[in-house]
Amino acid sequence: xxxxxxxxxxxxxxVHALNGVTLTIGTGMFGLLGPNGAGKTTLMRILAGxxxxxxxxxxxxxxxxxxxxxxxxxxxxxxxLPQELGLYPNLNTLEFLDYMAILKGxxxxxxxxxxxxxxxxxxxxxDAAQRPLKTYSGGMKRRVGIAQALLGDPRLLIVDEPTSGxxxxxxxxxxxxxxxxxxxRAIILSTHIVEDISQSCNDLAVMRGGRVIYRGAPADLIxxxxxxxxxxxxxxxxxxxxxxxxxxxxxxxxxxxxxxxxRYPGAVAAEPSLEDGYVWLMQDxxxxxxxxxxx
Amino acid sequence: xxxxxxxxxxxxxxxxxxxxxxxxxxxxxxxxxxxGAALIFALILIxxxxxxxxxxxxxxxxxxxxxxxxxxxxxxxAPDDExxxxxxxxxxxxxxxxxxxRLFVLAALQLGIxxxxxxxxxxxxxxxxxxQHVMRWFAPTVAMIGICLWSSVxxxxxxxxxxxxxxxxxxxxxxxxxxxxRFPDLWTIIFYVQPRDLPAERYLMNRLILIxxxxxxxxxxxxxxxxxxxxxxxxxxxx
Amino acid sequence: xxxxxTIARYELLMAFRRRSLVILLVLxxxxxxxxxxxxxxTNQTSVIVLPGEGSTPARIEDLNxxxxxxxxxxxxxxxxxxxxxxxxxxxxxxxxxxxxxxxxVMFTNESIPLDRQYRVRELLDAMPLSRTAYxxxxxxxxxxxxxxxxxxxxxxxAVILRAMLGPYDLxxxxxxxxxxxxxLILLAGGLAVLLTSWTRTRRGAVLMSLLVLPIVILLVALxxxxxxxxxxxxxxxxxxxxxxxxxxxxxxxxIGRIRHALPMLLGSLIxxxxxxxxxxxxxxxx
Numbered sequence: 001x002x003x004x005x006x007x008x009x010x011x012x013x014x015v016h017a018l019n020g021v022t023l024t025i026g027t028g029m030f031g032l033l034g035p036n037g038a039g040k041t042t043l044m045r046i047l048a049g050x051x052x053x054x055x056x057x058x059x060x061x062x063x064x065x066x067x068x069x070x071x072x073x074x075x076x077x078x079x080x081l082p083q084e085l086g087l088y089p090n091l092n093t094l095e096f097l098d099y100m101a102i103l104k105g106x107x108x109x110x111x112x113x114x115x116x117x118x119x120x121x122x123x124x125x126x127d128a129a130q131r132p133l134k135t136y137s138g139g140m141k142r143r144v145g146i147a148q149a150l151l152g153d154p155r156l157l158i159v160d161e162p163t164s165g166x167x168x169x170x171x172x173x174x175x176x177x178x179x180x181x182x183x184x185r186a187i188i189l190s191t192h193i194v195e196d197i198s199q200s201c202n203d204l205a206v207m208r209g210g211r212v213i214y215r216g217a218p219a220d221l222i223x224x225x226x227x228x229x230x231x232x233x234x235x236x237x238x239x240x241x242x243x244x245x246x247x248x249x250x251x252x253x254x255x256x257x258x259x260x261x262x263r264y265p266g267a268v269a270a271e272p273s274l275e276d277g278y279v280w281l282m283q284d285x286x287x288x289x290x291x292x293x294x295x
Numbered sequence: 296x297x298x299x300x301x302x303x304x305x306x307x308x309x310x311x312x313x314x315x316x317x318x319x320x321x322x323x324x325x326x327x328x329x330x331g332a333a334l335i336f337a338l339i340l341i342x343x344x345x346x347x348x349x350x351x352x353x354x355x356x357x358x359x360x361x362x363x364x365x366x367x368x369x370x371x372x373a374p375d376d377e378x379x380x381x382x383x384x385x386x387x388x389x390x391x392x393x394x395x396x397r398l399f400v401l402a403a404l405q406l407g408i409x410x411x412x413x414x415x416x417x418x419x420x421x422x423x424x425x426x427q428h429v430m431r432w433f434a435p436t437v438a439m440i441g442i443c444l445w446s447s448v449x450x451x452x453x454x455x456x457x458x459x460x461x462x463x464x465x466x467x468x469x470x471x472x473x474x475x476x477r478f479p480d481l482w483t484i485i486f487y488v489q490p491r492d493l494p495a496e497r498y499l500m501n502r503l504i505l506i507x508x509x510x511x512x513x514x515x516x517x518x519x520x521x522x523x524x525x526x527x528x529x530x531x532x533x534x
Numbered sequence: 535x536x537x538x539x540t541i542a543r544y545e546l547l548m549a550f551r552r553r554s555l556v557i558l559l560v561l562x563x564x565x566x567x568x569x570x571x572x573x574x575x576t577n578q579t580s581v582i583v584l585p586g587e588g589s590t591p592a593r594i595e596d597l598n599x600x601x602x603x604x605x606x607x608x609x610x611x612x613x614x615x616x617x618x619x620x621x622x623x624x625x626x627x628x629x630x631x632x633x634x635x636x637x638x639v640m641f642t643n644e645s646i647p648l649d650r651q652y653r654v655r656e657l658l659d660a661m662p663l664s665r666t667a668y669x670x671x672x673x674x675x676x677x678x679x680x681x682x683x684x685x686x687x688x689x690x691x692a693v694i695l696r697a698m699l700g701p702y703d704l705x706x707x708x709x710x711x712x713x714x715x716x717x718l719i720l721l722a723g724g725l726a727v728l729l730t731s732w733t734r735t736r737r738g739a740v741l742m743s744l745l746v747l748p749i750v751i752l753l754v755a756l757x758x759x760x761x762x763x764x765x766x767x768x769x770x771x772x773x774x775x776x777x778x779x780x781x782x783x784x785x786x787x788x789i790g791r792i793r794h795a796l797p798m799l800l801g802s803l804i805x806x807x808x809x810x811x812x813x814x815x816x817x818x819x820x
Contacts, residue, residue, distance in 0.1 A: 048660045072662055080660035086653025090551035091544070102540040103661040148657070366744065376737045453740045458640040461747070462633060470572075477575050 001026055002047065002156070002186060007056035008210075009042050017042040019210035020056070029182045031201035031218070032190040033278055038207040040190045041083060044158050047188065049074040060156060076105060079154030083161045085145040089134030093125055093144050096133060097151060104152035119147040122177060124170070138165040146174060150181070157187040163196055175200045198274035206281055214281055221277035228280050229272045230261040237264065242283050244276060259283060327370075328404040331363035335412045356412050357431040357487060362464040364405040365439030369456020371397045372516075373447040374526050384523045391520045398440075398513070405436060427490065430498075434505035435486035439463065441509030441516075448516045451528065484508070537663055538671040545645060545675025546682075554641040559683045561637050562630065566691040569629040570698040573622035582618065584609065584774075594618055608780040609771045617771050619702040623695050624765070624775045627710055628758055631718060635754040638722040639747050642676045643730040643739040646810075650734045665814045669728070669807070676723045684716050706765050706772065713764045718757040721799055722750050728806035732813045753802055760795030763788035 002025040009018040018039045032040050045051040046058060049071035058065045063073035087096060097116045106112045120129050123143040128136065133144065142165045149159060159178075163171040171193075178187055179200050191197060197204055198218055206214035206221070214221060230241065232255040237243055241257035241264075258279045261267035272280075338355040372394050374380055383390050409432050417425035439460060447456030467474070467486045474481050475488075482488055482497065483504050490498050519525060549555050581591040584605060592600055597614035605614070646669075649655045658668065688711045695702060729746045730739040765772030766780075766788045773784035 050656065050659050072664075075660060075662040078660060080657070082656045082660070084653050084656070086655075086657065088544075088548060088652060088654060090548050095544070095547070099540060099544045100657070100661070103537055103658070103663050105537075105662060107536055370737065370740070373737070376735065378735070453737050454640045454644070454743075457740050457744070458637055461636050461640070465636070466633070473572055477572050 001061065003057075003059045004043075004047075005057050007043070007046065007058055008054045009039075009046060009051060010054045016210050018046070018053075021207075021210070021212055023205060023212060023215065025186055025188065025203070027182070027184060027186050028203060029179060029187050029189060029201040031197035031204035032188060032207065033192075033194065033197060033204060034207035035282070039210040040207055041160060042210075043207070044160055044188060044190060047074070047156075048078055048080045048158050074156070077155040079149040079151065079157040079159075081145050081149040081159040081162050085141065087133045087136075087141055087144060090132055092132055093120060093129040093147075096144060097148055100148045101151045104154075106152050115151060115153075116147075119150055122150075123147045124173075139167060139170065142166055143170065155185050157181065157185060159187070160190045161192065162189065163191065163193055171196070194273075194275040194278055206278065208282070208285060213285055218274050218277075221281065222272050222274055223277075225258060225272035225277040225280035227269065228258055228260075229270045229276045230257050230259075230264065230267040231255070231270050232257055232261065232264050232267045234266075235264065237261075242279050244279055327363050327367045328401075328408065331359055331405065332408045334359050335408060336415075339412060339415050356409065356416075356428075357435060358464060358468050360405060360409050360412075360432045361435035361439040361486060362460055364401065364436045365443040365460030365464065366457050367401050367405070368398075368440040369443040369447045369460055370453055371401065371444060371447070373451055373453040373456065374528060375451040376453045380526065384526060390523070390526070391517050394517065394520060398444075401440070405440075406433075409433065409436065430490075430502055434502040434509075437509035438486065438505040439509070441512030444516050445512040448519060538667040538674065541668065541671025542674035542678055545672055546678045549642075549645075549675070549679045552644075554644075555679045555683060558634070558637055558641055558680075559686060562634055562683060562687045563690055563694070565630040565633045566626060566687065566694055567698075569626040570622065570691075570695055572629075573626050574698050576622070606780060608782070608784075609774075612769060612771045616701060616703055617769075619699045620706045620765075620772070621775050622699045623702050623707050624710065624762070624772075626691075626695065626699075627707075627715055628762060631715055631754065631758065632751070634719060635722045635750055636747065638680065638719060639726040639743050639750050640740070642680075642723045642726045643743045643746070644736045645672050645676055645727045646731040647733045647736055647739040651736055665811060669731070669810055669814065672731075673724050673727050676727050677720050680719050680723045681716075684711070684719055688715075703768070705768050709764055709768060710762070714757075714761040717761065717799075718754050721757065721803060722754060724803050725750050725753070725806050728803075728810040731810040732817075749802075753799060756795055757799055760791040763791060 002023070004021055004023040004025075007018055007021040008016065010016050021039070021043060032043070034040050042051065046053050046065055047060060049065055053066060059070075060074045061077055063077075064070035065074055088099075091099070094116060097119065098112060101112045101116060106115065120126055123146055125140065125143055125147070128140060133141065136144070142162070146159075146162060149157060149162075157178075162178075163174055166174065175196055178189065181187065182200075189197065189201060201218060204214075204216070204218055204221070205212050229244075232241070234252045235255075236246075236253075237255055237257045237259075241259040241261060243255055243257050245256045247254045247256075256270060256276075258276050270276075335356050338359075377383065383393060409429070413425055413428040413432075416422040416428050422428070423431075442463065443456035443460045445456075446459045447453050449455070464486070471485060471487050475485065482493060483501055485501070486505065488498065488501055493501065546555075581593050582597070583591050584600075594615070597618060600614070602610055609617070649658060688707075692704065692707060695707065726743065726746060729749070730742040733739045733742050763773060763776040763778065763784075765775065766778075766785045770780040770782065770784050773780040773788065776788070778784045778787060
């Protein structure tokens with residue numbers, strides 16, 4: 001169980017990356033969404049024991065991340081895939097995973113070998129496992145990163161943009177792998193690919209400006225957008241609608257947009273998706289902030 | 296197209312150049328030039344205090360300047376240590392230009408320091424003629440720039456060039472005489488042969504050979520930079 | 535302990551694949567070759583004045599034919615030709631050590647900065663790994679590489695020196711290697727790793743090395759002055775190589791020098807460790 005209470009993180013005494021975040025995260029898949037600079041990576045780094053919080057508390061399976069002992073305790077339970085993953089270019093996958101496994105505390109050589117072989121198969125790198133990592137493509141490097149995060153059977157898995165750079169098949173495979181693993185552990189998934197969250201998470205938080213602005217099930221977020229999602233044909237929507245997508249079809253361009261479509265008589269209401277829910281939430285928050293600023 | 300939308304690529308040539316120069320100045324390690332200048336002028340000042348130009352400041356310049364110029368040249372460009380190598384190679388502006396600029400800034404700084412030092416030395420009654428003093432440091436400086444730059448580019452790492460600078464300068468400065476006794480033909484390429492040790496034409500030949508070595512190796516570097524595949528080091532099969 | 539040794543093992547493997555170790559080995563052997571050649575030249579052309587009152591210059595090849603009264607008491611009974619050629623070994627090793635000190639700083643400084651340049655550091659920071667294990671693993675890895683190079687160079691240089699200088703006292707070479715060359719090589723490597731540990735890129739490490747280099751050279755020079763007399767433990771005659779008069783007191787003088795220098799050499803390593811450790815601690819969690 002992860003308990004986060006009033007967590008703040010301030011860089012250089014002026015940049016407030018986290019601003020009173022309170023969350024409780026149980027076992028299962030937990031999605032983290034938000035625009036760039038919302039504080040997701042900072043939150044995950046604190047949970048991974050990489051950063052110390054400025055104030056507030058975060059307890060992970062009984063380990064307080066504010067203390068050195070707590071952070072070491074967290075790291076012993078953790079599988080972590082950072083957004084900017086680096087690898088040693090002169091090692092091959094087998095060597096790199098062996099190195100990481102020992103650092104994670106998998107000391108038994110046979111157990112380590114079994115785990116590494118299994119993970120290499122799971123991420124489909126069997127054929128390339130002996131090649132130096134510097135010869136890998138971006139997607140292959142990402143898969144090595146995923147494999148290292150899963151080493152040591154971690155109770156908490158924190159993955160930041162895990163599927164970026166993966167081809168669609170690999171993305172689906174990795175998503176399914178995460179869902180299978182989530183039955184008896186906590187997995188925190190941060191991504192900009194909303195589909196990854198809608199397909200795998202039963203619980204999510206949306207962050208903005210260092211705060212949690214939504215916490216709940218993806219279905220509830222989708223429901224919030226119901227009645228605000230429109231298909232507008234031909235005419236490009238103006239500022240009152242947020243354009244989500246546009247599709248060139250035989251009868252012209254179909255614009256999918258979120259917001260108030262009263263000025264578009266031909267607009268047809270559409271079934272909302274999680275992406276629409278997210279866009280609606282962001283638009284709603286921006287409108288609220290503008291209103292507050294006017295008052 | 297408004298430049299704000301398209302950044303440097305659509306900026307006016309003047310803006311582009313000023314930006315490139317600024318970056319070149321930063322990467323050419325101004326600090327090293329300041330250190331060199333401080334050391335050389337400190338030596339001269341100490342000697343001027345005694346109202347004579349001692350051997351220390353005559354030799355000091357010819358040791359300090361090539362050493363620091365060599366180190367700076369080693370830091371100019373090493374493929375594995377260049378953080379934005381791929382971007383540089385894909386830019387419409389050839390990567391050689393970047394090195395031209397960095398090299399120019401380096402040469403201007405180091406040669407400027409040397410010339411000022413030589414002017415001061417030449418202006419003293421007990422000093423040395425200006426051209427003769429310039430000959431002391433100019434040839435080894437050009438040679439060191441070429442050798443160290445080539446070492447960094449060829450070895451792909453800055454450390455190769457810096458090691459060459461330190462080993463060559465220190466080795467020749469310390470073991471100059473021993474080397475000449477053991478290998479008499481080395482007079483052709485030893486950095487610190489003194490005008491009094493060799494006949495004038497041999498001394499000039501030594502200076503000329505050093506300059507040619509420096510120029511040839513610098514030319515080789517520019518030739519190698521044309522091959523972006525080699526620069527990226529994509530010899531091995533990629534996934 | 536397992537983690538520390540694993541870091542050391544992989545550090546060694548990566549240094550080998552980056553070709554750093556091979557380059558150091560080649561440089562070391564080349565320097566032994568060049569300096570031995572220079573030493574041979576000196577041997578061929580020199581005459582020597584043995585210590586003691588009334589000594590007269592003697593040709594090297596005539597040393598073993600000198601009458602007893604022309605030889606200081608403490609050097610009688612020694613094969614003086616062998617002793618003299620061993621002096622060539624001594625000067626060769628000292629010259630090579632200075633060059634290697636520079637090369638070692640340049641090629642081992644990247645050990646920790648490369649973790650940041652390759653962006654592996656965030657991954658390592660998320661591991662249950664203590665700062666001590668990390669730093670010690672890195673230092674041990676570099677030392678392991680230097681140890682391997684030293685062993686190979688010692689082996690090859692024994693042959694090179696025999697071929698170039700002629701027969702010499704092998705015990706002297708072994709002792710110099712173990713008690714003088716090796717500790718100073720390890721000292722240079724350790725200092726280079728620790729004192730450049732806060733830089734973020736290899737280029738930064740090289741720049742930092744330029745500041746570190748004078749410190750390392752100074753300490754190596756101190757080490758040379760204090761440890762190089764270790765040969766007196768084999769025979770007091772070897773005190774002559776460090777410009778001491780070979781007699782009973784020379785053993786005490788040499789041991790005294792070592793006793794004085796050791797705290798400073800070890801202290802510099804400990805101070806560097808503390809600096810590196812403090813920096814790691816400072817940046818952790820910021």
